[in-house]
Amino acid sequence: MRHLLTLEHLNAQGLNHILSLAEQFLTPEGKIVEAAPAYLAGKTVVNLFFEPSTRTRSTFTLAAKKLGAEVLNFDIQSSSTKKGESLKDTVLTLQAMQCDIFVVRHNENGTPQLIADLLKENGHVINAGDGTHEHPTQALLDMLTIKQNKKDFKHLSIAIVGDILHSRVAHSDIQALKILGVPDIRVIAPKSLLPDNAENLGVKVFHSLATGLKDVDIIMVLRPQLERMQANDFSKEEYCKQYCVTLESLSYAKRDVLVMHPGPINRGLEIASEVVDSTHSVILQQVTNGIAVRMTVMSLLANPQL
Amino acid sequence: MRHLLTLEHLNAQGLNHILSLAEQFLTPEGKIVEAAPAYLAGKTVVNLFFEPSTRTRSTFTLAAKKLGAEVLNFDIQSSSTKKGESLKDTVLTLQAMQCDIFVVRHNENGTPQLIADLLKENGHVINAGDGTHEHPTQALLDMLTIKQNKKDFKHLSIAIVGDILHSRVAHSDIQALKILGVPDIRVIAPKSLLPDNAENLGVKVFHSLATGLKDVDIIMVLRPQLERMQANDFSKEEYCKQYCVTLESLSYAKRDVLVMHPGPINRGLEIASEVVDSTHSVILQQVTNGIAVRMTVMSLLANPQL
Amino acid sequence: MRHLLTLEHLNAQGLNHILSLAEQFLTPEGKIVEAAPAYLAGKTVVNLFFEPSTRTRSTFTLAAKKLGAEVLNFDIQSSSTKKGESLKDTVLTLQAMQCDIFVVRHNENGTPQLIADLLKENGHVINAGDGTHEHPTQALLDMLTIKQNKKDFKHLSIAIVGDILHSRVAHSDIQALKILGVPDIRVIAPKSLLPDNAENLGVKVFHSLATGLKDVDIIMVLRPQLERMQANDFSKEEYCKQYCVTLESLSYAKRDVLVMHPGPINRGLEIASEVVDSTHSVILQQVTNGIAVRMTVMSLLANPQL
Numbered sequence: 001m002r003h004l005l006t007l008e009h010l011n012a013q014g015l016n017h018i019l020s021l022a023e024q025f026l027t028p029e030g031k032i033v034e035a036a037p038a039y040l041a042g043k044t045v046v047n048l049f050f051e052p053s054t055r056t057r058s059t060f061t062l063a064a065k066k067l068g069a070e071v072l073n074f075d076i077q078s079s080s081t082k083k084g085e086s087l088k089d090t091v092l093t094l095q096a097m098q099c100d101i102f103v104v105r106h107n108e109n110g111t112p113q114l115i116a117d118l119l120k121e122n123g124h125v126i127n128a129g130d131g132t133h134e135h136p137t138q139a140l141l142d143m144l145t146i147k148q149n150k151k152d153f154k155h156l157s158i159a160i161v162g163d164i165l166h167s168r169v170a171h172s173d174i175q176a177l178k179i180l181g182v183p184d185i186r187v188i189a190p191k192s193l194l195p196d197n198a199e200n201l202g203v204k205v206f207h208s209l210a211t212g213l214k215d216v217d218i219i220m221v222l223r224p225q226l227e228r229m230q231a232n233d234f235s236k237e238e239y240c241k242q243y244c245v246t247l248e249s250l251s252y253a254k255r256d257v258l259v260m261h262p263g264p265i266n267r268g269l270e271i272a273s274e275v276v277d278s279t280h281s282v283i284l285q286q287v288t289n290g291i292a293v294r295m296t297v298m299s300l301l302a303n304p305q306l
Numbered sequence: 307m308r309h310l311l312t313l314e315h316l317n318a319q320g321l322n323h324i325l326s327l328a329e330q331f332l333t334p335e336g337k338i339v340e341a342a343p344a345y346l347a348g349k350t351v352v353n354l355f356f357e358p359s360t361r362t363r364s365t366f367t368l369a370a371k372k373l374g375a376e377v378l379n380f381d382i383q384s385s386s387t388k389k390g391e392s393l394k395d396t397v398l399t400l401q402a403m404q405c406d407i408f409v410v411r412h413n414e415n416g417t418p419q420l421i422a423d424l425l426k427e428n429g430h431v432i433n434a435g436d437g438t439h440e441h442p443t444q445a446l447l448d449m450l451t452i453k454q455n456k457k458d459f460k461h462l463s464i465a466i467v468g469d470i471l472h473s474r475v476a477h478s479d480i481q482a483l484k485i486l487g488v489p490d491i492r493v494i495a496p497k498s499l500l501p502d503n504a505e506n507l508g509v510k511v512f513h514s515l516a517t518g519l520k521d522v523d524i525i526m527v528l529r530p531q532l533e534r535m536q537a538n539d540f541s542k543e544e545y546c547k548q549y550c551v552t553l554e555s556l557s558y559a560k561r562d563v564l565v566m567h568p569g570p571i572n573r574g575l576e577i578a579s580e581v582v583d584s585t586h587s588v589i590l591q592q593v594t595n596g597i598a599v600r601m602t603v604m605s606l607l608a609n610p611q612l
Numbered sequence: 613m614r615h616l617l618t619l620e621h622l623n624a625q626g627l628n629h630i631l632s633l634a635e636q637f638l639t640p641e642g643k644i645v646e647a648a649p650a651y652l653a654g655k656t657v658v659n660l661f662f663e664p665s666t667r668t669r670s671t672f673t674l675a676a677k678k679l680g681a682e683v684l685n686f687d688i689q690s691s692s693t694k695k696g697e698s699l700k701d702t703v704l705t706l707q708a709m710q711c712d713i714f715v716v717r718h719n720e721n722g723t724p725q726l727i728a729d730l731l732k733e734n735g736h737v738i739n740a741g742d743g744t745h746e747h748p749t750q751a752l753l754d755m756l757t758i759k760q761n762k763k764d765f766k767h768l769s770i771a772i773v774g775d776i777l778h779s780r781v782a783h784s785d786i787q788a789l790k791i792l793g794v795p796d797i798r799v800i801a802p803k804s805l806l807p808d809n810a811e812n813l814g815v816k817v818f819h820s821l822a823t824g825l826k827d828v829d830i831i832m833v834l835r836p837q838l839e840r841m842q843a844n845d846f847s848k849e850e851y852c853k854q855y856c857v858t859l860e861s862l863s864y865a866k867r868d869v870l871v872m873h874p875g876p877i878n879r880g881l882e883i884a885s886e887v888v889d890s891t892h893s894v895i896l897q898q899v900t901n902g903i904a905v906r907m908t909v910m911s912l913l914a915n916p917q918l
Contacts, residue, residue: 031404032404034348035348054380054381055399058378058380058403059403061378062350062376062378062403062404065376066376263391263395263399264391264395264399265391265392265395266391267392267395276395284398284399284401284402285402287399287402287403288402288403288404290403291403291404
C-alpha cells in the first residue's frame with residue numbers, strides 16, 4: 001500500500017489489520033498513548049487542503065507529530081497557486097521540498113488520485129476527503145469505533161441518516177461496512193438527499209426514521225451539507241421535523257443503540273442535543289479514534305513492513 | 307489551581323509563589339533560559355483565539371514549546387464553527403483530540419469560565435483576555451516586572467493612564483496590585499474612558515497628568531482601544547494633548563519612575579516616542595517576562611506539585 | 613557575517629565556502645540529509661513576511677526545524693501592526709520574545725537593512741526578498757545548482773530571460789555570477805522589462821532569444837511579475853510569442869544547456885511545458901537546494917566559527 005485513496009481495494013483482513021494497529025495507539029481508557037514509536041522520524045507530512053477543515057487537518061497534524069514527523073501546512077490562500085502555478089508544479093515543488101506524505105483534501109472528486117499519479121518514484125498520498133467521493137480515514141475511524149463497542153461486524157444492522165447525496169463519508173462508510181461483512185446496511189433520507197438509484201450502493205433505502213431505524217444497532221447521523229445545496233432547495237424546518245434524530249427516534253432502535261456522527265454537529269437540525277449528550281453517543285470517541293487511525297495509516301505507508 | 311481565569315481568588319502568598327517560579331525561567335540578564343524542564347512533555351496546548359492577537363498568542367506558543375508541549379493553533383476563521391458548530395462542541399472536540407490546556411481569548415466577558423465549565427473531568431483553561439473583563443497573565447507579567455525593578459510592593463505609588471473603560475489589563479492589574487498590598491493606586495483618564503464610579507475599583511481617580519503622576523514610582527500606560535469606540539466619540543488630537551505621556555510628564559513623577567505598557571504601542575498618541583526609548587521604559591522587559599510567566603502558569607496547571 | 617542582506621560584500625572564496633557547507637547538507641542523490649547537527653538548538657527563527665510567499669517561507673521553516681530551531685510564523689494580517697504598531701516596535705517586541713533570526717520579506721527595497729539597524733546588540737537578519745532589490749538566498753541556491761552541474765564557473769555563458777526590471781532574483785544572480793567570475797552574462801528581455809541602462813549591470817543585453825541564447829550553457833528563466841505591472845502595459849500573447857523558452861529555443865544554446873527557474877512557473881507563458889519536464893530542467897533541484905542553502909546561511913549566522 002503506497003497511497004490511501006480509497007478503501008475499495010482492501011479486503012476484510014487488510015482492514016482489520018489497520019484497526020488492530022490503531023488500537024495499539026490507544027490506552028485501555030481510549031486515549032492516545034503519551035509516547036509512540038517515532039515511525040515518521042525525519043519525514044515531512046504536508047497538509048494540502050483546498051477546502052477549509054480544522055478537525056481533520058488538526059488530527060492529521062497531531063498524529064504526524066506524535067510519530068516524530070515535521071508537518072508543513074501548505075496555505076493555499078497565500079501560495080503560489082495565486083500567481084498562476086499549476087497543481088502539478090505545486091505538488092512537484094512540495095516533493096522537491098522533501099515532503100514525504102501528502103494529506104489531500106479537495107472539493108473535486110479524484111484530485112488525490114491525480115496527485116498520486118504525479119508522484120513518480122516516491123511519496124505517499126492520503127485522501128482526506130475529495131468532493132462527494134471518498135473519505136477513507138473517516139470510514140476507518142468509524143469502523144474502529146464500532147469494533148470497540150460491538151466487537152463483531154457480522155450481525156449488525158446499521159442505518160445512515162441524512163445527506164447521503166453530498167456525503168463522501170457515507171460513501172466510504174458503506175464501502176467499509178460491506179468489506180467487513182455487515183449484513184444489514186440502510187440509508188434514511190428524503191429523495192432529494194439521495195443519489196439516483198441509491199439501492200445500487202448495496203443498501204436498503206428508507207424515507208422515514210420510524211421504519212428505517214427499526215432494531216438497528218448503530219445510527220450514523222450526517223449533517224445536511226448546506227454549502228453544497230441551493231438555498232431554495234432545502235427547508236431546515238421541514239428536514240428537522242422528519243429526519244432529526246431525537247431521543248424518541250432512538251426508541252425504534254435496539255436498546256443499546258450507538259449514535260455516531262462525523263462532525264461538525266448541528267444540534268437541533270439533524271440531531272437533538274439530548275442525543276449528542278446521551279450515553280448512546282460515541283461521537284467524541286470517534287474524534288480520538290481519528291488520531292489513532294491517522295497515526296496508523298501514516299505509519300503503514302512509511303513503513304510497509306508493519 | 308486547575309484553571310487560571312482570574313486572579314481574584316489568589317492571595318499575596320500564592321501570587322508571589324508564581325512570580326518566584328517565573329524568575330527561575332529567566333537568566334540573570336533577564337532572558338529566557340535556553341533549556342527548561344519538559345514540564346509539558348506529551349501535553350497539547352491549544353490556542354483558541356476568537357480575537358486577533360499575535361503578541362499574546364506567540365508568547366503562549368513559545369512558552370509551551372519551551373516546556374515540551376505540542377501546540378495546536380485553532381484557526382476560528384477556517385474552522386467548523388463556520389459550518390454551524392457550537393462553542394460547546396468545538397471545545398469538547400478539541401478535548402477529544404487530547405488537548406490538555408486551552409488558552410482562550412474572546413471578545414465576550416466570561417467565555418473562558420464558560421469553557422472551563424464544559425471541561426468536566428480534566429483539561430485546563432487559561433484566560434488570555436476576555437472582552438473588557440480580565441487578562442490575568444498580563445497582570446502577572448506586569449507584577450513580575452515591578453518586582454524585578456522595585457523589590458517591595460508595600461510602598462509604591464502607581465498610576466495607570468489611559469483607556470481604563472475598555473481595558474481588561476487595567477482591571478487585572480488593579481486586582482493584582484491590591485493583592486500585593488500596593489497602598490497608592492491611581493487611574494488617570496478623561497471621564498469618557500473611565501467606568502462609572504471608578505472609585506469603586508479601590509483607586510484614586512485623576513483627570514490630569516500633572517496631578518495624577520505626582521511622585522509616582524510607576525506609570526502604566528494604556529492605548530485607547532479605538533476598535534471598541536465609536537469613531538465620532540474620540541479625538542486623537544484632543545486625547546494626545548492632555549494624556550500623552552511625554553518626557554515632560556515624567557518630571558511630575560519620582561526621578562527613577564518606571565514606564566510600562568502592555569503593547570501594542572502607538573508612539574505619539576498615548577506615549578511619546580522618547581519615553582518609549584528612554585531608560586525609564588521597561589516595555590521590552592515586559593514582553594520577555596510574558597514568556598516566563600506563561601511558562602510558569604502552564605507548568606503549575608499541569609503539575610500541581612510545583 | 614552577522615546578517616545576510618546582500619551578496620555584494622562577499623568575495624569568491626566566501627561564496628564558495630557557503631556552497632561547500634551547503635553540499636554537506638545533501639546526500640549523494642541530492643536530497644536533504646535525514647539528520648543534521650542541531651546548529652540552531654534553543655534558537656528561535658521568525659518568519660517576518662510582509663508579502664505572501666509559500667515556497668520561500670516553507671523552505672526556511674523546514675531548514676530551521678531540521679537544525680533544531682523553533683519557528684515563529686508572524687502573521688502580519690492578524691498582528692498588532694493592524695492596531696497601529698510601528699515596524700520598529702514589532703521588531704523590538706519579537707526580539708524581546710527571544711527571536712534570534714529574522715527572515716524578512718517585504719515589498720519595499722531596503723526593509724531588511726532597516727530591521728538589521730534596529731537590532732542593536734544581537735539578532736540576525738536574512739533578506740528573503742525585498743521589493744525589486746535583492747534575494748540573496750535565491751542566488752546562493754542558483755549558484756549551488758550550477759556548481760553541482762557545471763563544476764567550473766570560469767568558462768560559462770549564462771542568459772537570464774524575462775522580467776529583469778522587477779526581478780530581485782536577476783539582480784542577486786548577476787551579483788553572484790560576477791563574484792564567481794562568470795565571463796559571459798546576458799539578459800534577454802523586451803525594453804519594457806529591462807531597467808534603464810541595463811548594460812551598467814555588467815551584462816550583455818539582447819532582445820531576441822535567437823541571438824541571446826546562442827551557445828549558452830545555462831538559461832535562467834524568470835516569470836513576468838504581472839502583480840507589479842499595469843494591466844494595459846503587458847500582452848501575455850505578445851510576450852509569449854517572442855520570449856517563451858521552448859524546445860526550439862534550446863536549439864540555439866549548447867546541447868547540454870541547463871534550464872533554471874526560481875518558480876512559481878507559468879507553463880506556456882515564459883516557459884514551455886515540455887522544457888519544464890525535459891532533462892535540461894533543474895528546476896526541482898533548485899527547490900531542494902533552497903533548503904540546503906538556507907540551512908547553511910542560518911547555521912553560519914548563529915555559529916560564526918563554522
